[in-house]
């Protein structure tokens with residue numbers, strides 16, 4: 001049987017029945033659409049609540065949607081099928097349809113059981129219709145209110161579940177700052193306990209709130225802060241004022257932890273960076289020593305200055321240091337101070353606040369220092385930093401605070417600084433082009449990265465590494481370099497260092513049509529250098545001999561010279577002696 005809506009407001013239906021009885025002095029029974037008694041006056045004498053009745057007249061009313069005034073009960077057409085046809089105990093009755101949203105939901109029935117009541121019934125006949133109409137409306141509006149309340153409760157329940165399960169912090173407060181609702185995430189972000197919430201007032205916690213409540217102007221997607229128990233907590237989100245009848249009655253705040261937002265932005269805007277010390281290729285003593293120092297300093301939070309020519313791998317080292325440090329899962333932000341126009345460099349580094357410049361993004365923007373918060377910033381080409389910004393950088397390094405352009409308060413930051421330059425900073429300091437105080441701040445741990453020409457022994461290892469790398473990318477099957485190509489690559493002086501070598505291999509692999517890369521596949525500039533030299537076919541071992549001779553010419557065949565040769569060629573001193581013996585190099589050896 002369909003659930004009867006009248007039973008959901010049974011209490012109100014009872015009151016209506018009693019009200020009708022007290023005015024009309026007639027017994028009242030109210031049925032639902034299944035002819036079940038919902039309310040009955042007369043203490044159950046004429047009808048029992050919850051029981052279904054035969055109700056021939058009731059059925060007729062529900063079917064025709066018209067009231068029936070019956071002064072001769074038992075003789076109505078509808079009574080013909082009733083067992084009490086022409087023998088009904090009732091003296092008179094009226095049955096009136098109850099409607100809700102256009103549908104019949106029940107019937108109000110008034111019955112006279114005595115002659116007196118019937119007389120009363122006849123006397124008040126005129127007002128009955130009007131009165132019952134009003135009572136039917138009253139019941140209908142109760143049903144409306146009930147279903148509205150139900151809808152509202154279920155909506156509010158859904159909303160509460162949604163708000164509670166949101167990752168964003170949500171706080172709702174009235175216009176006095178009294179907190180009405182706080183979700184779990186808000187408590188977590190603001191480090192407040194459930195029992196603390198009631199003692200807090202949002203006006204004391206959020207410096208920007210009075211303005212929002214006073215002006216009625218909220219904001220969306222911007223940085224703001226809370227101050228709770230003396231602790232400042234920076235968040236990112238919105239404040240939406242609540243209005244009623246043109247009055248501000250409260251506010252809803254939604255927010256996320258600022259660091260989390262930055263971390264998320266970093267994770268979706270940065271490529272996966274797995275640079276570590278293992279991918280820094282090379283076996284020369286010089287490189288191995290540099291790697292050892294860099295690994296050692298990874299563990300600390302000290303500032304490191306990488307010194308070396310362009311393309312030697314300074315950024316690669318910086319990334320490896322970061323990824324090998326306790327900050328590895330935090331952002332690494334690199335900024336090339338030489339590549340960014342001077343006018344933009346300041347805002348790139350320090351960011352700007354809302355409305356700092358006309359035409360600037362309205363909401364303001366964090367700079368690299370803020371974006372690197374918790375992690376590492378890499379200031380590449382620091383030697384190209386203009387003097388006026390050097391002062392600002394120095395302040396950040398000293399105070400560990402960043403002030404956005406146009407802001408009047410600074411933000412605490414926890415950033416490890418790594419810097420690099422290919423310039424002679426010491427000379428720049430002497431020439432007044434670089435601030436001495438900044439130089440000493442950066443120069444805490446200097447790490448020299450040797451140029452490739454001083455570790456020529458790394459060339460074959462790097463070639464092998466990059467051949468594999470580009471073979472994978474181009475899906476070509478390359479076995480290696482022909483001896484003459486290898487000789488050419490090993491004798492080249494590599495002014496562009498590893499970057500140049502990397503580009504050379506990429507070019508060569510693309511050009512190669514055979515399994516071996518030949519001289520013809522190498523960039524013209526390398527061949528041109530070699531063309532000045534005598535054309536000759538060399539075997540691998542001849543090439544080795546030639547490289548050793550060349551290095552001995554350069555460093556001399558003293559013990560120190562040989563040590564240097566071995567280091568440059570990436571072999572140990574014993575191997576060098578073995579090879580010298582093998583090639584019977586006729587030299588005046590000093591042991």
Ligand SMILES: Nc1ncnc2c1ncn2[C@@H]1O[C@H](COP(=O)(O)OP(=O)(O)OP(=O)(O)O)[C@@H](O)[C@H]1O
Nearest residue numbers: 279280281282309310311312313314315316498499
């Ligand atoms: N030892 C190495 N092993 C493998 N790849 C290397 C090595 N050193 C450098 N590279 C690669 O060479 C290229 C240049 O390196 P990187 O950008 O780190 O040099 P840099 O010294 O920072 O250059 P610049 O001063 O011009 O910014 C990068 O692609 C890097 O991955």
